[in-house]
Amino acid sequence: MAESGKVHLGLTAVIAIALGGILFIGMGRANIYHQTSANHILTMAECMACHSEDSMRPVSVCLDEHCLYTNDHPVMRSYPPPRKAQKFAPAAEILQAGCVLENGKVTCLSCHNLTKPPPHLIKDGDDLCYICHKYLRSDP
Structure with missing residues (x-):
């Protein structure tokens, strides 16, 4: 037994x-x-093919003016924002840092590099924000 x-x-x-x-x-x-396979993705539409609200792995996407910046960022917005260019790094500078702009607009790949480990961010912590938001830097 x-x-x-x-x-x-x-x-x-x-x-x-x-x-x-x-x-x-x-x-x-x-x-x-x-x-591996997804590192060729270059458009927001390709990201949303797997991460739409109805998918197994949905993500929060902000497409309007009232975003909660705690966990999502506005996307499909022109970069730099109209009438605010002086507060933001030049497009050439953010591209050099690894950001991707889709037709001059911020998308998922502006912050995410799919070849990096989860959460696939280009930079960690506030350094990610400082890539574009030069007015937040201690040495603007």
Whole structure:
């Protein structure tokens, strides 16, 4: 009877490990995709093909004037913003930093580099914001 309990416990452990591995692989699949197959993506439409509101991995996208800057950034806006160019880095400078503009507009790839590890940001922390927002820099 004790032997049967050990077998049952061992089988349970094997199943738990297998399920954990499947979950880990499933979660990592998108990141592996981003770092390999998806690194050719250059348009917001290509990003939204996988990240629309109805997808398995939706993202918050702000297309109007009233964005919450805690977790989303306005996209499909001209860069630099009209009548505010003096507060922003020149387009050539942000392109040099690794940002991508789609027809002169900010998109997902203005901040995300899909060849980098999650969350695929071009720079970490406030340094990401400072690429464009030169008025936020300590040495504008």
